[in-house]
Amino acid sequence: MRYSVDGVPALLEVNPRFPGAMPLTIAAGVDMPALLLDLVLGRPVPSAVDFAELANVRFLEDVFLDPGGGARLRERRALGRSRRMTALLRGDFHVHSTFSDDARSTLTENIAAAHAAGLELLRLTDHVRASTTWVPEFLAAVAAESVPEGLTVLTGVEAKLLDVSGAVDAPAGLVVGAGxxxxxxxxxxxxxxxxxxWSPEATRARLAAGLSAxxxxxLLVTASIRAMERTPNAQLAHWFSILPKVGLSEExxxxxxxxxxxxxxxxTGTIVEVNEKWDCPGPAAVAALQSAGxxxxASTDSHQAGDVGRYERVSAILDAAAVIRRPKGDQ
Known part of the structure; x- marks a missing residue:
């Protein structure tokens, strides 16, 4: 099994000389050829089949079939989870620089910190509002940076969700994607x-005045969905961090x-962060995302270079989400 840079199974290679010797990964919701299933279960297969072909499958969920016993099955599942988690933690998709008024480290310092932490992916992200005019300068500054071999640097701007329509506080005419x-x-x-x-205080006041939980x-979920639908190349930052501020919870x-x-x-192809700073979204939300494909x-939401790529809470959330999604027999 080969994995993408995000740790997602991307290529299934069938070994014709040892049919059934290795567990076969089946994609949930994908119609795999019956021939391959027969092969892994040791059933007779037509002699004319060309076993040299590779099966390329988009995997939404891994289910390993292991005719040899439960122990090997659990080991393969654990290995798959470990690989995916390790790949996630080799990226930091939310790192602020001095282009943000509340951050202390430069682009250069953040890139150096990411390289020192062994990261492979880094998204340099700074706060914008509708009135922001410096995005071209930010992009030019990132492009001028020297990036160490083995590290890919991406860019982003962080804009706040405004209302239930899904509008976000981004500059008009913001170019997203190529260029x-x-x-x-x-x-x-x-x-x-x-x-x-609504500020947290105003929201709590509305809840106290009769707005039901x-x-x-x-409102929050509707706004979230509409924002994903109307925002190109969207990435959700520290989602559901607003809930405890207003007296509600993810539960x-x-x-x-x-x-x-x-x-x-x-x-919508929206990326969702598991955020170290804000410790969210929680395990149930992450498990729902994983089940949906x-x-x-991972992100630190770092505002100083010393925090780049350093995870504790994210690892705990991913571990807990894995327990939620684990088949009952493996728990």
Whole structure:
């Protein structure tokens, strides 16, 4: 099995000389050829089949079939989880520089820190508002940096979610993609209200005045989905960090809201961070994203170079999400 740079299974190679000797990875929701399933289960197969072909499959979920016994099955699952987690932690997709007014380290210092931490992917990300004019200078400065071999540097701008329509506080005419920033990193810094962003204090006041928790959570999830749908190259930053600020929690979201949110991330190609600084989204949300096939990345939300690529909370969240998704027989 070969893995992509994100640690996702990307290529299944069948060894014709040892049929059934290795577990076969089957993609959940993908119609694999019956021939391959027969092969791994040791059933008779036509002699005219060309076993030299490679099966390329987009994997949404790994299920390993192991006719030889449960121990090998569990080992393969654990190895797959370990590989994917290790790959995630070799990236930091949210690192601020002095282009942000609350950060202390330069682009050069952040790149050096990423290289020292052994990272392979780094997204340099700085705060913008609708009034921001320096994005071209930011892109030029990043392009002028010397990048060590083995490190890929990406760009992004962080803009806050504004309201239930999914609008974000980004400059008009922002170029995203070729010739522009690599991603719009959307932050839930305030609560997306019906008439604009609500501060945590204003949101708590509305909840105290009769806004139900369910209605508030519906507003947040609806705004999240609409933001993903209308924002090109979106990346969700520290999602659901707003909830404890307003007296709510991720545990109140429930399976249906998480499914709708995770499915939208998959459908729109939105990247979702597991954020070290804010310790979110939590294990249930991450498990929902993984089950839906969404792309997850790790981030520190670093504002100083010494924090780049250093993970503790992210690792714990990923471990807990793996337990949630693990088949009951393996727990």
């Amino acid at each position: 522009g920033v690599g991603a719009v990193v959307i932050g839930d810094h305030q609560f997306p209200g019906t008439d604009g962003p 369910d209605d508030a959570l519906d 109140q979201l429930g399976d249906d809201r998480l499914l709708a949110w995770a499915s939208a991330a998959t459908a 969404a792309r997850i990345v």
